[in-house]
Amino acid sequence: MKTLLLGLGNDLLTDDSVGLLVAAALRERLASQTDLTVLSSAEMGLSLLDLVTGFDTVAIVDAVQTGQSPPGFVHELDDTSLPSAPAISPHFVGIGEALALGRQLGLPVPRQVLIFGVEVQDPFTVGTHLTPALAAALPGIVERIASRLLEKTLNSTR
DSSP: OOEEEEEEOOTTBGGGGHHHHHHHHHHHHTTTOTTEEEEEEOOOGGGHHHHHTTOSEEEEEEEEOOSSSOTTOEEEEEGGGSOOSOOSOTTSOOHHHHHHHHHHTTOOOOSEEEEEEEEOSOSSSBOSSOOHHHHHHHHHHHHHHHHHHHHHHHHHTO
16 A cells, blocks of 8 residues: 655745644654655645545645644544535645545545644744744654554555
8 A cells, every 4th residue: 555645834834834844754754664655745726636646545744723722733634524525616626626536537546535634823924933832742743643644554554
């Protein structure tokens, strides 16, 4: 089973870069996992299809701001949580819609989707550093996602 870990974000918007930072840390940490590819991207919508095609599983790490959890809390979602109805505009679609379109086009898109939504404090301010609360939580975020990713991918190969 080929797995893609995809860190998403914008490295010019404070906490929005957390997905990119987690991917960078996990690229190094999980380098011995031959069935795992780690990528990071600022892309969104339909352009994600180019990145995920050919993988059995995709695990996405991205910033979320619900205001219901402290910065650094990791929300875990799976493919049952994703909408699959086509969006009104093809220029801004979510991963659920992109994967649904890929399936309709007959592309080899992932069947298993894991989403790690990292609760952030400030994803909108221009800046190249995480807020202090998220920076302090980053090592724990990396550890948690690494553990969950290895657990999920090992269980899916049994």
